[in-house]
Amino acid sequence: MLAPMAAPPTAATPSSAAPTDPLGVAGSDASLRRFLHGLPGVDQVGVEARAAGLGTRSVKTTAKAYALDLAVRMVDLTTLEGADTPGKVRALSAKAVRPDPTDASCPAAAAVCVYPDLVATAKQALGSSGVKVASVATAFPSGRAALDLKLADVANAVADGADEIDMVIDRGAFLVGDYRRVLDEIVAVREVCARPGGHDAHLKVILETGELATYDNVRRASWLAMTGGADFIKTSTGKVQPAATLPVTLVMLEAVRDFRRATGRMIGVKPAGGIRTTKDAIKYLVTVNEVAGPDWLDPDWFRFGASSLLNDLLLQRQKMRTGHYSGPDHVTLD
Numbered sequence: 118m119l120a121p122m123a124a125p126p127t128a129a130t131p132s133s134a135a136p137t138d139p140l141g142v143a144g145s146d147a148s149l150r151r152f153l154h155g156l157p158g159v160d161q162v163g164v165e166a167r168a169a170g171l172g173t174r175s176v177k178t179t180a181k182a183y184a185l186d187l188a189v190r191m192v193d194l195t196t197l198e199g200a201d202t203p204g205k206v207r208a209l210s211a212k213a214v215r216p217d218p219t220d221a222s223c224p225a226a227a228a229v230c231v232y233p234d235l236v237a238t239a240k241q242a243l244g245s246s247g248v249k250v251a252s253v254a255t256a257f258p259s260g261r262a263a264l265d266l267k268l269a270d271v272a273n274a275v276a277d278g279a280d281e282i283d284m285v286i287d288r289g290a291f292l293v294g295d296y297r298r299v300l301d302e303i304v305a306v307r308e309v310c311a312r313p314g315g316h317d318a319h320l321k322v323i324l325e326t327g328e329l330a331t332y333d334n335v336r337r338a339s340w341l342a343m344t345g346g347a348d349f350i351k352t353s354t355g356k357v358q359p360a361a362t363l364p365v366t367l368v369m370l371e372a373v374r375d376f377r378r379a380t381g382r383m384i385g386v387k388p389a390g391g392i393r394t395t396k397d398a399i400k401y402l403v404t405v406n407e408v409a410g411p412d413w414l415d416p417d418w419f420r421f422g423a424s425s426l427l428n429d430l431l432l433q434r435q436k437m438r439t440g441h442y443s444g445p446d447h448v449t450l451d
């Protein structure tokens with residue numbers, strides 16, 4: 118059961134001046150490695166069994182209605198295709214602001230997520246709606262470019278008004294144990310996210326867990342990203358399989374929970390890629406509640422990176438409201 122389903126306690130607004138290395142573990146390459154390799158190992162069987170168990174919880178009636186609206190409010194409505202056009206981004210932005218034009222009670226999505234060259238278009242389309250513009254950057258999705266090019270990519274998106282930057286880590290460096298290089302890039306990107314007078318772009322750090330091979334690596338990469346000053350840790354680009362999974366997200370939720378206990382600082386989590394049904398979204402919300410706690414049941418602290426999940430959430434909302442499915446042609450196609 119997803120409980121409590123009352124409004125979660127008010128959490129602090131994400132910090133725009135997150136300290137890097139709040140635990141003082143990154144003073145030298147050796148101390149950083151010692152810290153990351155000293156994290157407890159993940160019990161693979163235990164994590165997968167727990168995720169499977171949480172995925173069977175039943176959420177009905179009032180709790181389901183609450184969960185549906187919460188999930189809509191958590192969607193980063195995403196288009197990351199080479200064929201994206203300003204017209205598509207404008208249509209997606211309109212949908213994010215008013216997902217169901219037949220129902221004024223339907224909340225807006227959290228953000229629209231686009232490539233850097235479409236940030237200005239999304240920004241203009243979203244206006245003062247409160248829906249954020251998120252932009253992938255740092256040579257997304259591979260991250261294979263020189264650092265100055267990655268930083269220029271981020272700077273362009275920030276200059277065009279991106280509220281949030283979704284950067285990828287250097288998985289090659291991570292997998293050979295060059296944690297310093299990964300950390301330094303995160304810190305450098307974070308600096309480029311800063312704006313004079315505050316209003317920094319929030320930084321989501323994509324681990325690309327499908328390339329990290331082990332849950333131990335997912336845990337290490339989560340702590341490394343948080344040490345570098347991430348506001349959010351995000352599972353995947355959506356371009357690599359497997360993308361988001363419930364067990365991987367569970368490991369990341371444990372990391373943000375434990376990081377908060379250790380530092381007092383709250384970090385958000387964003388599973389992305391392959392989350393398409395209401396049923397799956399509810400499994401994630403149950404897991405958030407059980408693993409990290411109800412403080413994370415808020416769009417400031419949990420997002421879904423998804424291109425088509427919103428449509429299924431809208432169909433389920435309509436079913437709850439009217440008693441019948443309107444059919445997929447009732448919602449706009451993404």
Ligand SMILES: O=C[C@H](O)COP(=O)(O)O
Nearest residue numbers: 355389390391422423424
């Ligand atoms: O960040 C989100 C993904 O790129 C979208 O993935 P999806 O099309 O599988 O929902």
